[in-house]
Amino acid sequence: MSTERETEEGESSSRGEIGRGHGYALHLVSGIWFELPLKYASPVRPIGNGTYGYVCSAVNSETKEEVAIKKISKPFINRVAAKMALREIKLLLHMDHKDVISIKDVIRPYQKEKFDAVYIVYEFMPEDLHHVLKSDTPLKDDHYRCFLYQILRGLKYIHSGNVLHLDLKPKNLLVNEKCDLKIADFGFARTISGTEFMEDSEVVVTPAYRAPELILGLSEFTAAIDVWSVGCIFAEMVKRAPLFHPKKSSDLLRIILELIGSPDEASMDFLRSEDAIKRVQDLSPLPRQNFTDQFPDMSPNGVDLLEKMLVFDPRKRITVQEALCHPYLSHLHDDLYEPVCSEPISFDFENQSLSEEEIKELVWRETLKFYPEPIS
Template sequence: MEPDRPIGYGAFGVVWSVTDPRDGRKVALKKMPNVFQNLVSCKRVFRELRMLCFFKHDNVLSALDILQPPQIDCFEEIYVITELMQSDLHKVIVSPQPLTTDHIKVFLYQILRGLKYLHSAGILHRDIKPGNLLVNSNCLLKICDFGLARVEEPDPSRHMTQEVVTQYYRAPEVLMGCRHYGSAIDVWSVGCIFAELLGRRILFQAQSPIQQLDLITDLLGTPPLSALASACEGARAHILRGPHKPPSLSVLYMLSDGATHEAVHLLCRMLVFDPAKRISGGDALSHPYLDEGRLRYHTCMCRCCYSVAGGRVYTRDFEPAAERPFSHSYENSLLSVWQGKELIHRFITEHQQGKRVPLCINPQSAAFKTFIRAPSGRLRRRTRTGADVLQCHLMTDRQL
């Protein structure tokens, strides 16, 4: 397998376009470097790897294969093969391509469809943003980059990190230092993306978390005391000592001509300050605004429905949940980096059993040196250029 070119960067890895020599298919190869620096990194990477192998959903990126690992003493990096997508939603939003109401509805429907699947498996993505939503020119969309994902914590006394979600898409409970949060933080992020699709600009674009919180209260108004119960003392004091702000939700109608009453109603259900009152991903799918997006997706885009001579055969479940919860019970038994290395090595080896001919990277390829020296750790996405612009075209049933 020979690396071709870098196509993007995730929270903890670099992604390259490569050619699978077994069938000549172009695929994406994600390099996970520095896996065994410490126990935290080891657990995080193993969690992401298991998730990619667990996912079975058309709107969630999953692992097609894992490259054969070397002997365990030389085992330091992991390479995962996934489907190669042409672009991401950020590039589409900042491009000059017109986005129609149909585009927005079919994109939002797929985002929520994938999110319902993740949440039904007990998984919080924790970094939903346009750059982590991969798209093809036919408008098919997949949620990607699970470097910050984790299993939802049912015990409210268990503290969770606030170092999650890109700031512009960060829910107010995280901005206010809440030590425990749930799937509602992903729904908030989707609401911000929905507004960005409508207005072609970031809804809450601040220079700091405090300013981010101020922009949110400028729109939603000063939250009630009940919504501040889990906030840290500093955030609560910042909101309470400021002037009382009334809601100004009417400005959402000014995002674009596509900001209809139905669109703004759904947006306002997502952008609720109190996470307990925020709509869930599953309930959002039932909103009438998404009826046309559902119809278009299942009429001519999905793989769960199919056409026959007599017409279209539709699936019984348009938005399926996960068959079972994602298990992370193994994490509590991981007590050392070496133990983690053994477990991951065994997992990859067992995953490859019965698969096609195992793959490894060709060290003689022209791009090999660049690929193995790709930066590690938390990485920025590469700069978008005109060459990255992708025209997204919605198909009709006549084009199938």
Template sequence: MAMVGRRILEQRQAQAVAEAMAFHGTSQHAILAATHPVYHHSPVPSQDVQPDRPIGYGAFGVVWSVTDPRDGKRVALKKMPNVFQNLVSSKRVYRELRMLCFFKHENVLQAREILQPPPVEFFHEIYVISELMQSDLHKIIVSPQPLTSDHVKVFLYQILRGLKYLHSAKVLHRDIKPGNLLVNSNCVLKICDYGLARVEESDAQRHMTQEVVTQYYRPPEILMGARHYDYSVDLWSVGCIFAELIGRRILFQAQTPLLQLELITDLLGTPPLEDMTSACEGARVHMLRTAHKPPSLGALYTLSSQATHEAVDLLCRFLIFNPKKRITCIDALAHPYLDEGRLRYHSCMCQCCYNTNAGRQYTGDFEPVATATFDDSFEDGISSVQQVKDAKRETVISNCTVATVCSMH
């Protein structure tokens, strides 16, 4: 009887989802309500429900601001459509779901819940609920609101704090850019969108895709055809964002990858041959044939009045042509420029420190690392879209809470 009841419930949920999706203009709130059994919540009065609205577009889906009918709170609902078009994209979406459930860090976005999928014949989309963040760093940079030095320091500190955690879990994000850095009304920042993220490849002989990192934030080694790279690609992107926060404009903005590389060498100068070891042969030949350019790093001081000696010193450690010489997250967090950002964050913004009658109680570890590395062995043996589909459905339907999904293998 229990099994029959569950099947009837699943069929009703599937029918509700199908009807919601078929109706043109149906709100994401209706979809969110349809995918939960009625006994899970008391419906929120209609006058208390804010209108649904799209707030962002990621590599593999659209994010909506919706009201959770179970408690009336606003949440972010990510709709990932057409997730089974081909094997590569299916595996990437599956990997992103597993990462969303695995990560546990204040500055890294995580899933609160993955909605239970309908029967397999209707299973073409995935919905993920996460914390609602009001804006992102791109919107803030292009807005007219002032960005003080304190803002820049606390934002940069949080980016590096979250990235240190990801790297400690052996994960390369591979698409760090302002639009993937969510910010709430209290200036708390979270890294999001793991559609291009992957586990570190320790074998330097194994080729990695070059179709990563939005062009303006793409490091020179990838622009020059490197077949293998590491965490340093994320640090180059952080450097570009750091300069963008200071100057309120994109540092390297070109129409093509080749012109992107030209802008980089205009600033850094022509690199010596030993700094191009990871580049492909054609890129090295091209670079050596062009006229030699001297470095012009002094131009960084013209970004704005916030480009102090301390800021430019740190910026120059991010923007290094040779990835092996580029600063790491750990070393960047130890730079004196970020001391004030750390203090401000842990004085009133973080969840790891708290106030008592005796004063502020600070955590013993300001920048924690992952307790375990992300295991991508679940991808082993997956050779068809149907296998990915079955794995996703089984992982989610076992229990639609994040805790259970995280424990699945």
């Protein structure tokens, strides 16, 4: 059995065909074993961690294209993890849009009894927006517009498919040297009609990008949640640091209101919860900050769009379509290049009390779309 080492360059090693004769090879990538079909050739290099998995790159020797492969370890340990894996696969196989990452393969293990990890193969993107913002790469207003437009164009498509992303943040926005951007990581996404079936242990939206209605415990989710997150990302592109970054999650609402000001009574009647209303009222009335002063490097139209995104009341928040038509993006906006999803997606499995094993069977069936014949 041959062994190949590339620890200095890619922190990767390969163990040939693992001595099983099933057409798979083991690759050690930053301490994580990837069991991949032989068509995914070396060098296999680490990329990083996704929301709930480890990611490496490889070359598909059949197509000669570089791909990203996410390994979800122990995905069937509980219902929440299992549904996250199934949800992302089903969503991305349903979608087809240039601003949404695409799935190339869902690797089927050589034995169903050995199905203890899920490998999803995506188109390759070299970086995420988080790393760009942490780097010394200079960004100008044209970059902000370009990235923002692609996020909103992708969201228009996603929302038209009856889907909310619910975890938009720079780490989940993949980019390349041409400034192409793709929305990724759909493990927390929900169909709009299925949000009421979320389990108590499931958390949506990373705190720094969480809308006020989520902080205050509303159970009714709308597309406005994603718009709030986009506003936070827009501001972060300009500031090169998260807009809201509390030391404790309990401070997040106060920090938000210190920027956008305390809501008036009319902007609070959507809360419909005495506890939520009390949480807002317990904070001393806070004045709204001047956004132009807070974002001196942002153009006036950019400031106006940001203000319309960061609105306390989700009913008054700008919509994705309105944002695409805003003067800040007018030179990019074109309805002909902003398609909607051809058919809304619905998840019957979200409404059922399925066991981990039952969800595992559904994921297995998804792999059969790529591997319909028995593996010899």
